Amino acid sequence: MRxxxxxxxxxxxLLMPEKxxxxxxxxxxxxxxxxxxxxxxxxxxxxxGVGVYVWTHTSILANLLRExxxxxxxxxxxxxxxxxxxxxxxxxxxxxxxxxxDGAVVLPMSVVTRDVAPGAVVAGAxxxxxxxxxxxxxxxxxxxxxxxRASSVPAARP
Numbered sequence: 001m002r003x004x005x006x007x008x009x010x011x012x013x014l015l016m017p018e019k020x021x022x023x024x025x026x027x028x029x030x031x032x033x034x035x036x037x038x039x040x041x042x043x044x045x046x047x048x049g050v051g052v053y054v055w056t057h058t059s060i061l062a063n064l065l066r067e068x069x070x071x072x073x074x075x076x077x078x079x080x081x082x083x084x085x086x087x088x089x090x091x092x093x094x095x096x097x098x099x100x101x102d103g104a105v106v107l108p109m110s111v112v113t114r115d116v117a118p119g120a121v122v123a124g125a126x127x128x129x130x131x132x133x134x135x136x137x138x139x140x141x142x143x144x145x146x147x148x149r150a151s152s153v154p155a156a157r158p
Contacts, residue, residue, distance in 0.1 A: 009028060009030040010030055011031045012030065012031065012034070013032075013034070014036065015033075016035070016036045019036040019037060019039050019040060020034065020036040021040070021041045021042070023042055023046065024044045025045045026046050026047075026048075027046075029047075029051065029052065031051045032048050032050065032051060032052045032053070032054075033052075033053045033054070035053075035054060035096075037056055037057045038057045038096060039056060039077070040056050040079070040080050040082075041080075041081045042082045043081075043085065045084055045085045046083070046086045048088050049088055049089045049091075049092070052088050052089075052091065052092050052093070053093045054080060054082070055080070055095055055096045056078060056096050057077045058075070059072065059074065059075050062074035062075060076096070078096040078097030079097065080097060080098055080099070081098075082094070083099070084103070085103040086100050086104050088100070088105075089105075090108055091108055091109050092107070092109065092111070095112060098112050098113070098115055099116070100115070103133050104116045104117065104118060104119060105121040105122070106122055107122065107130070108123075109125070110122055110123050110124055110125060111124075111126055114126070116129075119132055120132060120133075121137075
């Protein structure tokens, strides 16, 4: 992982790290599984949450042909891309060959089977667009943060 500001938490598994291109200020949560065997690119300021699985290969052909043997001659590898500023929440699954555009959000327990447009918010299995990251979306989060900070201010002592 390039960059001194990339953070990979405990129990994260990284398959073939030499095929990972990782941006700056990336956070990878506990128990995430990153398969870089087909090529994995993660953009700057991306977050991959707790227990997220990111795949870049599939052995379905080997199984269907009943040729599943050590060495993976029938394994299909597809480059997978997670854009800058993406937020992928815990226990989501990203399938091989998917590109998640800059600033996209993948909500919990989602299964991403096709490309996600920049700024899209997706949820479900298979993941579908449920919202967009726009000024109103960001403003709503900022209001929530301000309210949280205001309520956590200790009461003044007499």
